[in-house]
Amino acid sequence: MSVRHLLGVRRLDTIQIQELIEVSAEFRRRMKAGEALPQFPGKVAGLLFFEGSTRTRVSFERAAFALGIQVTNFTGQGSSMAKGETLRDTILTLRQELLDTIVVRHPSCGSPQLVADFFRRPVINAGDGEHEHPTQALGDALTILLRKGRIQGLTVAIVGDVMHSRVARSNAWLLSKLGAKVRFVGPNTLLPSNCALLPGEPYFKLSEGLEGADVVMCLRLQKERMAQGLLSSIGEYRRLYQVNERTLRPAAKDVIVMHPGPINRGVELDDATADGPRSVILDQVESAVYTRAAVLFWALGGDPDAVLDGATSVFEEAEA
Amino acid sequence: MKTLLKNGRILDPSVNADFIGSVLIEDDQIVEVGPTVDETDVEETYDCTGFWITPGLVDLHAHLREPGQDQKETIITGTQSAAAGGFTTVCCMPNTTPALDRPELIDYILDRAASPEAGGVFVAPVGALTTDLKNEKLADLAALKRAGVIAVSDEGAPIQDSWLMTRAMETCRMLDLPIMAHCEDLTLSRNGSINEGAMSSLLGLQGIPRTAEEVMVMRNCLLSLNTGCEVHIMRVSTWGAVEMIRQAKYLGAPVTCETCPPYFTLTDDQVGEFDVNYKTTPPLRTNIDIDLLCQALADGTIDCISSDHSPHAPFEVLVPFDQAPFGFVGFETAVAITLTHLIHRGVLSPLEAIRKLSTNPAKILRLEAGTLQPGETPVAQVTIIDPDVEWTFDVHKTFSKGKNTPYHGHKFKGKPVATFCGGEIYRDALFGADRYVTVD
Incomplete structure (x- = not known):
């Protein structure tokens, strides 16, 4: 059996995506019912974060805890990397220290592939530069399924700084593979320069991009985009692209609003919408825990069929 | 010491020449280029049949x-x-x-x-x-x-x-x-x-x-x-x-x-x-x-x-x-x-x-190079190319310390097989021993 890496959604096939989401849903059911998840005694996961993160790291730790996996943390600062060690040497060391899996976040696009090449045991991408963030997208898909009952045929508008967003790329791949129509909505300076190879249609006007949308996924606007000259001001962005009760009017009546966090309140999203009935932002955080547990379970060799035996499919539930 | 590069396709863009012929090198200089050259006292002969002889x-x-x-x-x-x-x-x-x-x-x-x-x-x-x-x-x-x-x-x-x-x-x-x-x-x-x-x-x-x-x-x-x-x-x-x-x-x-x-x-x-x-x-x-x-x-x-x-x-x-x-x-x-x-x-x-x-x-850059014409370069500078040999590039067999290339494993048709700068400075394994003759 080949090593089970989760490096990105782009290269996953639909069946595999569905299986991971099914396992996430089943883990959710069990954790809510107080039932135990499959256990991996003696397994150790290394959380290797070369970029700041609290939510993703805590979420992975929580997921590992539920599976009985021990966790050890590394950060870029204070490690041997700060002393000039190459990524390759760091990974070879961790391999020799008998870690069973590595969860890696790194500012360079594509670096999890490199980590996988050197580590040769399961590697899970927890965000690589502006490329992919697959566990976020899997959790978001579960959130949408739980709320909407389906993904097939939905129109999803991803709004904001798509160019610099790994969340946008992973979600676009995942949701389009599951049959959604994906739109990228944002200013010309923050959309990918060429969408030909990406599964999304670009829209510059928020009202057109949100027309009939079933799901609106806001992205965080990094303050540094102003310094880079990509935007004139926060005010200009807010006026043109803020998702709020008024700008959501063209969307479907039962539209849900998502955000990967952390939110810039009053910028990409206003308070009323972020905390309102359409918001599923806190559900996203919760779903991600189940998804990360499912991914760790799968990566460490867990058998999805054994878990799903007798469980109701989260996809079929929708059809019923 | 006379060296003869014989019967190759001479390609000399400096005089727009393209013909089958030979290049005669004496000591470290090109002394004659033509369809036929004076072969008296030649000590080394490179048979270039099927090859190109270029500056x-x-x-x-x-x-x-x-x-x-x-x-x-x-x-x-x-x-x-x-x-x-x-x-x-x-x-x-x-x-x-x-x-x-x-x-x-x-x-x-x-x-x-x-x-x-x-x-x-x-x-x-x-x-x-x-x-x-x-x-x-x-x-x-x-x-x-x-x-x-x-x-x-x-x-x-x-x-x-x-x-x-x-x-x-x-x-x-x-x-x-x-x-x-x-x-x-x-x-x-x-x-x-x-x-x-x-x-x-x-x-x-x-x-x-x-x-x-x-x-x-x-x-x-x-x-x-x-x-x-x-x-x-x-x-x-x-x-x-x-x-x-x-x-x-x-x-x-x-x-x-x-x-x-x-x-x-x-x-x-x-x-x-x-x-x-x-x-x-x-x-x-x-x-x-x-x-x-x-x-x-x-x-x-x-x-x-x-x-x-x-x-x-x-x-x-x-x-x-x-x-x-x-x-x-x-x-x-x-x-x-x-x-x-x-x-x-x-x-x-x-x-x-x-x-x-x-x-x-x-x-x-006004270099004294890029020609086969006698007297135009400080020493003989000649490259022999096999235009048709099919080979696969293996970067691990190269002389450079760098091994960074997108072409590793690529199949090519044609290769330089010998290089002269004054004397011979490189001869490839693809340049067969049978093509090289010395007379004592």
Whole structure:
């Protein structure tokens, strides 16, 4: 059996995506019912974060805890990397220290592939530069399924700084593979320069991009985009692209609003919408825990069929 | 001592010659070239039947990395690699550590190149245009010229300040010293690592737009037109840059340009899953660029083909894509790629291709090279090419210390099989023992 890496959604096939989401849903059911998840005694996961993160790291730790996996943390600062060690040497060391899996976040696009090449045991991408963030997208898909009952045929508008967003790329791949129509909505300076190879249609006007949308996924606007000259001001962005009760009017009546966090309140999203009935932002955080547990379970060799035996499919539930 | 290169296809672009014949070398000089030559007292005969006999190839743009970067390459290994690639003259770029901004460093390069372990090719150093390539003030260009540089360049540190570049051109025009220009607007290329387009968008990598190259090509062409300074535009990669150069030539600017094999063979989408072996600057572009670069090679807008040999140490390359250095090793693939992609596909005739690999580059920097005519070069410089041999490139069998290349495992048709610079400096295993005869 080949090593089970989760490096990105782009290269996953639909069946595999569905299986991971099914396992996430089943883990959710069990954790809510107080039932135990499959256990991996003696397994150790290394959380290797070369970029700041609290939510993703805590979420992975929580997921590992539920599976009985021990966790050890590394950060870029204070490690041997700060002393000039190459990524390759760091990974070879961790391999020799008998870690069973590595969860890696790194500012360079594509670096999890490199980590996988050197580590040769399961590697899970927890965000690589502006490329992919697959566990976020899997959790978001579960959130949408739980709320909407389906993904097939939905129109999803991803709004904001798509160019610099790994969340946008992973979600676009995942949701389009599951049959959604994906739109990228944002200013010309923050959309990918060429969408030909990406599964999304670009829209510059928020009202057109949100027309009939079933799901609106806001992205965080990094303050540094102003310094880079990509935007004139926060005010200009807010006026043109803020998702709020008024700008959501063209969307479907039962539209849900998502955000990967952390939110810039009053910028990409206003308070009323972020905390309102359409918001599923806190559900996203919760779903991600189940998804990360499912991914760790799968990566460490867990058998999805054994878990799903007798469980109701989260996809079929929708059809019923 | 007389050496005969017999019965090959003589391709000498300097006199537009293309015929079956022989070249006679006596001691280290070419003494006769013709359909038949005087064979009395010949001691060594190379049977070149089916091979091409061309002037020694001239590479205007290569990195030998010394001084200071010998983890990547040394002048010894670099010149050996050049000889194996069919080159007899190599122009080495000044972005070393320290940069080639002082006469002592030029002396050092020439000394190392002349050492017996070196590859035996001529090394023609290109000086740094500004002190330490910092682009604050011009280097002592007259002193560099006296020390033996054949051109000066801002390679690796493209001059952004147009005022400074104008003064550089005025000075170089006065000194009769060509400028080899690295055309890149750093405010546009930023920290990009791949062509800006569908592929950069897919991978989330910061893109380098084509305009980063084209804006500076245009500026440097206009400054050349206005100052009269000879400017050689390095590494043309976009059709837009070609159009700027075409226009500048039409207007009478003393501008020449080169492209390099990756730009007429590879495209940005081949980066695939972040393969650092495809990272170079300017970045690999698109099929439209390849088509129009081929057209510009055929119509003469692009004057020559350089290797842009850019070796790196393995540990420098085994890093995430955005952190990897730019460039590929190039000496030992340049001729094979030109044969496979340009000659065998009918883009260039054999004579025109050899012109872009020898006679034209020699002319651009006024080097005594690029011809088989007796007395025209300091010593005999000859390359023998097997145009038809099919082979697979194995980078681990190359002389260069750098093993960074996108061409490992590629199949090529054609290869240089022997190189002469004075005497024989390289003979390939593909040049069979049965073809080489000595008489005692």
